Amino acid sequence: MTTRLQLFTSPSAFPNPQRLRLFMHEKGIADQFDETVYDMAPGGEQRGWRHLNMNPWGETPTLQLADGSFISETAAIVRFLDQSYPGRKIMGETPLEQGLDNMWDNRIWVHILYRIVTAFHVLHTGLGFKLELTKNEAWGEHCRKEALMHAALVNRHLADGREWLLGGAEPTFADVTLATAIAFSKFPVNATPLDERFEHLDSYWQRWQKRPSFQAAYADRSSGIPELDSPSA
Secondary structure, three states: OOOOEEEEEOOOOOHHHHHHHHHHHHHOOHHHEEEEEOOOOOOOHHHOHHHHHHOOOOOOOEEEOOOOOEEEOHHHHHHHHHHHOOOOOOOOOOHHHHHHHHHHHHHHHHHHHHHHHHHHHHHHOOOOOOOOOOOOHHHHHHHHHHHHHHHHHHHHHHHHOOOOOOOOOOOOHHHHHHHHHHHHHOOOOOOOOHHHHOHHHHHHHHHHHHOHHHHHHOOOOOOOOHHHHOOOO
16 A cells, blocks of 8 residues: 555544554554644544544544545554555454454453543543533543453453463554553543553553554653653653
């Protein structure tokens, strides 16, 4: 694939476009796209009509294809790119690896990352009243506790000494999702830092920080996480 595709994302503080960005750096294709980074808050550009015409759900990331059509939802875009571009298959090489990667990605996205994202939105109206529709502290606290409970299960899975979720030498897309879940848990307003609560997730987080792909993905210094945004990071 030689045509530069148009990609619409958000700064590294936002976990879904960051999952895509980290995947692209792992895949080695991040420099092959023309990227528009939306002002998420308080501007809310992703909910403006220009983006809604491309993606009526008004969420990032959105990818414009060569024929002018669009594909959205992070895992869907990643699957398309992983199969369309040469290089290591981040979602798994074999059918078994692909199945296991999808299993772990679903577990982490549904039970950890999405729970933290929900808590962010309903505990704090995190993006402001222009974009947030409700505030529900009880539901937010429930989601935060759910995230911690399932993070404990992932921590136990990593306790056998494996470096990555599938036990291979390199991270897969499920690992990308887990990395962004840990990062977002450390966002100050969320105050649920998974690396500080779980021993093996801490080691896992430190491994990610050493990877060039991780460093490149967070190079915008806009994650809202002091340890990633400081000049020495």
